Each structure stands twice: as C-alpha cells, then as structure tokens.
Amino acid sequence: MNAKRILILTFRLIILTILYFPIWILGTLVIGDLIPDTYSEPGLMSDASGMLTLGLINTVLIVGLIVSSRWYGWRLMAFLALAYYGSFTFMTQIETWYFLTQITVSPELLPRLFLMGLSIPLIYIPIAILICDKWKRKGYDEAHIEKARNLMPLSQLLIKLGVLAIVYLVIYWLAGYFIAWQNPELRAFYGSPGKITPFIAHTVKTFTQSPGLVLLQLVRGVLFGLIVLPLIIGSNVKPWLTGLLVAFLLAVPHLGHLMPNPLMPIASVRLSHMIETATSTFIFGLIVVWLLHRRHYSIKDLFYKK
Numbered sequence: 001m002n003a004k005r006i007l008i009l010t011f012r013l014i015i016l017t018i019l020y021f022p023i024w025i026l027g028t029l030v031i032g033d034l035i036p037d038t039y040s041e042p043g044l045m046s047d048a049s050g051m052l053t054l055g056l057i058n059t060v061l062i063v064g065l066i067v068s069s070r071w072y073g074w075r076l077m078a079f080l081a082l083a084y085y086g087s088f089t090f091m092t093q094i095e096t097w098y099f100l101t102q103i104t105v106s107p108e109l110l111p112r113l114f115l116m117g118l119s120i121p122l123i124y125i126p127i128a129i130l131i132c133d134k135w136k137r138k139g140y141d142e143a144h145i146e147k148a149r150n151l152m153p154l155s156q157l158l159i160k161l162g163v164l165a166i167v168y169l170v171i172y173w174l175a176g177y178f179i180a181w182q183n184p185e186l187r188a189f190y191g192s193p194g195k196i197t198p199f200i201a202h203t204v205k206t207f208t209q210s211p212g213l214v215l216l217q218l219v220r221g222v223l224f225g226l227i228v229l230p231l232i233i234g235s236n237v238k239p240w241l242t243g244l245l246v247a248f249l250l251a252v253p254h255l256g257h258l259m260p261n262p263l264m265p266i267a268s269v270r271l272s273h274m275i276e277t278a279t280s281t282f283i284f285g286l287i288v289v290w291l292l293h294r295r296h297y298s299i300k301d302l303f304y305k306k
Contacts, residue, residue: 009067012131017059020124024055027119034109040260041267050259057255058120061248062128068245071234072137077129079230081121086227088253089117091220096263098216099190104263151233152295160291161222168221168284169214175280177202183272189264224250224281225288232293239293247285254278 045053062084069076093113096105105113129135152160177199180186187193197205207214228246235242257264257274264270296302 009063013059013063016063016124016128016131017056019127020055020059020120021051023119023124023127024051026123027116030112030115031109032112034106034112036104036106036262038104038262038265040262040265043257043259043261043267043270045258047259050256053258054252054255057252061245061252062125063132064245065231065249066129066132066134068237068241069134069231069234070236071134071230073129073135076134076234077126079234080129081125083227083231083249084125085117085121086223087249088120089114091223092253093117094216094220098213100263103189104265152292156295157292161225164225164284164288164291165218165221167287168224169217171280171284172217172220173203175276179279180272180276183268185266186269186272189266189269221284224284225292228285228288229292232289235293239289242293243286243289246289247282250285250288251278251282254281 043050062080065080065083066076069080071079093110096113097110101107101110181196181202184193184196187196196202228249231246231249232242235245237245254274254277257270260267261270264273291302
C-alpha cells in the first residue's frame with residue numbers, strides 16, 4: 001500500500017469515526033427513560049472513554065470488513081448490515097431476553113433494545129460503504145459470482161451448520177462454567193448463591209432442567225454461521241485474515257461490558273461476562289471461517305487444502 005492510499009484510508013477512518021458517535025447515539029434514543037434508575041458500579045472505563053474506545057474499534061472493524069470484501073453496493077450493504085446487526089444486537093439481546101427479563105430488563109424495555117441496534121446497520125454502514133468508495137463495482141467479476149454460487153453443496157453446508165451448532169454449545173458451556181460461573185457474585189446475580197456445583201453435576205442438572213437453554217445455544221450456533229456466511233463468501237483476503245475479521249465481529253460486541261451498565265450493575269459480573277463471551281465468540285469465529293470458507297471433500301481435507 002503506497003503513501004497516497006494510506007493517507008486516503010486514514011482520512012476515511014477519521015471521517016467515519018466522527019460520524020459513528022452521533023449515529024450510535026441516535027439509536028440509543030429509542031430507549032428513552034426505560035433504563036432502570038439503578039446505580040451501576042464503575043467499569044474498567046468510564047462512559048466517555050468507553051464510548052471513544054468502542055467507537056474507534058467499531059469503525060476500524062466495519063471499514064476492514066468493507067475494504068476486504070469483493071461485494072459492492074447494495075449486496076455489501078445488506079450482507080454487512082445483517083452480520084453486524086445479528087452479531088451486535090440480535091444475538092446479544094436474545095441472551096438478554098433469556099437471562100435478564102426476570103432480573104433487570106422490563107417487558108417494555110426489551111423490544112427497544114432490539115430497535116436500538118438498527119442505527120448503525122441502516123444508516124452508518126451505507127454511509128461507510130459510500131465513503132470507502134465501494135458503492136459501485138469496478139468492472140464485472142464473473143469469477144467471483146461463480147465462486148459464490150459453487151462454494152459448497154447444500155448438503156455439506158447443512159452438515160457444517162450442524163457441526164457449528166454443537167461446537168458453539170460446547171465452547172459456550174465450557175467458557176460459561178470455567179470463566180463466568182467461577183465468580184460467586186455472578187452466580188448470586190443469576191440466583192445461584194453459595195458454593196459452586198461441580199462441573200458434571202452442574203451440566204447434568206442444567207441440561208435436564210433447562211433444555212430450552214441448550215436448544216437456544218444450538219440455534220445461536222447455526223445463526224452465527226448463517227449471518228457471516230455471505231461475508232466469508234465475499235472475502236477478498238486470505239482465509240486467516242477473514243477468520244480474524246469474523247472473529248472480531250463476533251467478539252467486539254461484548255466489549256460493551258467495559259462501561260457501567262444499570263442492566264448489569266455489578267462490575268465483577270460484567271468483567272466475568274466480558275472475558276467469557278469475548279474469548280469464546282472469538283474462538284468460535286475462527287472455527288466458523290475454517291469450516292465455511294470453502295467446500296471440503298473429506299475429513300482430511302479440512303486440514304489440508306488441495
């Protein structure tokens with residue numbers, strides 16, 4: 001990359017970083033006064049420094065996903081908006097619905113949390129694509145269209161999505177128990193105070209008494225794969241870099257726990273969740289790309305590219 005391109009990219013990042021904050025704040029207006037008036041312990045970052053940090057990270061992530069893609073125009077807008085909203089809002093607020101509606105989230109607030117995340121995918125991402133000069137295709141890439149059509153047979157895709165569902169459940173459960181559940185304040189927050197139950201007993205009890213949680217995580221594993229699949233198909237960089245971009249796309253939403261949050265007011269609970277979810281989704285994102293970035297012809301071919 002020459003000096004001119006670096007200068008142009010830097011200028012675009014500055015403009016898009018500035019634009020990110022008012023559009024982000026616009027989305028939060030739908031919450032209104034529904035956030036509970038609960039004291040939240042200070043986080044690792046204040047609201048101001050946390051917003052600045054997350055704004056910078058999100059801008060770099062979105063620009064990285066845009067400039068690394070073969071997609072252009074409305075396809076890029078639709079696929080990136082779907083993946084961003086799915087990862088940052090839909091998949092996280094499903095967890096909010098399951099775990100927090102009986103603790104800190106009111107029935108009136110819950111649908112607003114889903115609406116809050118629409119401003120970035122619907123307003124910011126189209127603007128970012130335009131500023132990054134990716135709205136109009138430079139020529140017609142027939143080879144790319146053919147690659148997208150023939151990435152893998154439907155039967156193989158369905159098998160891989162099933163594998164991802166199980167892999168996600170395993171990663172989610174191991175990280176949840178060995179990272180988050182080790183925090184006694186977190187266990188008390190979710191209604192399980194006292195001494196921690198051994199892993200096997202805890203697993204058997206949860207899987208038998210809360211099968212809905214197991215099913216939810218299996219579905220989330222499939223959905224994670226589906227929402228990032230178009231980005232993987234359209235990636236114009238090497239698979240390892242695609243893997244990093246997707247992994248960060250799944251992990252970055254959980255960095256919001258850096259800041260105070262009245263919906264999860266205890267600082268140690270937020271920190272435990274951040275470590276748990278950011279690391280587990282990052283690892284899962286790498287696995288998603290490893291499985292889905294091309295067709296495979298055998299188990300051996302998963303590890304050795306022909």
